[in-house]
Amino acid sequence: MQNHLKWVVAIALITALVAVGGMSCTSEEEEMETYKVGAVFSLTGPASHLGVPEGQTVEMIVDQINANGGINGHPLEVIIYDTETNAEKCATMVNRLIEQDNVLAIIGPTTSGNSLAIIDTITAAEIPLISCAASTLIVQPVEERYWVFKTPQTDKQAVTEIYTYLEAQGITEIAIITDTSGFGAAGRDILIADAADYGITILDDQNFTSGDTSMQSQLTHIKGTNPEAVICWATDKESAIVAVDMQTLQMDTPLFCSHGIANMGFITGAGDAANGVIFPAGKLLIINNVPASDPQKEVLTQYKADFEALGEGTVSTFGGHAWDALNFAIIALEEMEEGLDTAEARAFIRDEIEQIEGFVGISGVFTMSPADHLGMMPGSLAMIEIVDGEWTWLQ
């Protein structure tokens, strides 16, 4: 009995010691400095349907990282501010992140306009920015974009994808119909500039304004030129009107759209007329069609499952832009040594992001270099056709 008691006491003591030791370990971790990253998204305003899933995605990742012990023991905190999709508000919030919150890197903003408006501030403050917006100008000319990176595919990549597809189909005569807003006008310029490289002639070049309620007149003009395909470059609402008007005019010319229609809103808005529309977009939309051999299959499946478990609706490619952006920052933070001051840490993160190689993200596979601050590898975009109201991959 005596012996037994000794053992019990000994075991109890050891357990207590381990527990105390464990506790002291935990408290040491809590003392480790929190890594602070800033984020500016369009949580309200015209681009809020893009910014809201971005914010949700970032909060989801932060919870996951901290639940798994943080980054090398450092807790991660992302301070998210709303830009209201307003360039001035965005600039104010970016200044606050840099000056008051002392963040190590900034992700966002959601829109190209907001991103371009803060590049000078970012560059002067010497802090890395990872934008979630489309325009090529955000990362070019790269000499003037030393501190700036971005994650979404560019208009040019989307145009290349469509033209490559048309070339393979032997289609050479097309018509284009574009929105006069920033997004449509940028697409139009690239469509016109690149056509000759693929042996494509643009027979008709029509425009409309955001907010127009009918594109029938422009499509009547296009119909008269007998193109083999029509390309529409606009956001989802106007693209849906184009699709419906083409159906009304009984045009059976195939309609190609931009990646701007990569959401269910286009399908519900255009109804039957959505069927047969082809557009380039990230593989997230057609994840079920992606073969297991695809490098992105696992990451995409996991992100979709994680996001939809939040109960905030279906996953969108836009949240994926923020997933990629925050992960760039996390990859850099994982490599960071202890004891750097804020300026050194910001410079270190920038250098690390520029060296990212073969990173499998949501929008694609990324390999950065000093000459390429997007680094998205070919094959990241899929051509998607809407069949019976569902996205299907055209391989």
Add this chain to the structure above:
Amino acid sequence: MSADQFVQYLVSGLTQGSIYALVGLGFTIIYAVTRIINFAQGEFVMLGGMLSFTLAISAGLHLVPALLLSVLIATAMGAIMYLLAIRTAKRASAVSLIILTIGAAIFIRGIAGELWGVDFVRPPFFTGSESISFLGAYIHPQALWIIGTTIVVTILLHLFLSYTMVGKALKACAISPRAAGLVGIDAKAMALIAFAIAAALGAIGGVVMAPLTLTAYNVGVMLGLKGFVAASIGGFKSPLATVVGGIVLGIVESLAVGVDWGPFTSAYKDAIALVVLLLILILRSGRLAAEERES
């Protein structure tokens, strides 16, 4: 331009013109009775469309009651807007009241954005989406509804203004507010009725066009502008003149796309409305000033 194309431009222009006319009618009624230009008119078009979507799709009502209820709610909101925003500022000049309507428009749009979110929606088509062939052109069945509604609304409005007591009183206010007051017509009551009718007209336009044009919290701005131009062409005087103004604008815009005047491509289509507006304002400036002195 082939003959078929010409007919198609006319048909498409007529459809668009009918939309502009429906929006413009509301401007005319309110201006005629109160000398206020109601810049919130486009918002009632938006409310009609968004409410019809909510009631018919989200709430699952049958289409006819959904449409009627949408127009009714928007009408009530037009009256409330008058009572809260316009009547309370009774001593204000017409210009101040016009600025108030701009404020009301921003307010309504903001609330709608919060309530419905920023995504666009499409209420159901009334009678399918199979387009109908007509003299070598095609027309969407919903476009026939739009054109038909414009015709019916214009006739009903004309009958109302010419043959009912309230209608005649409204007309009297339009001709001379002072004389109407002298014979015992309550100008405030007439203004309230004018705002309610304008909101109803806007909402009718909204519910009938939304399935074809799609709708969202912010469609009122552009539609309001086009309706304003339609009413300006018609001189803000009679409903019929406004309808003609809207249809002329729609057809001119549509044909401009087909004609290809040198560098003037379809990029300038919307500029036409603004150029027409400027011309009218320049041509009419003398007369408008005279009216201002009179009232």
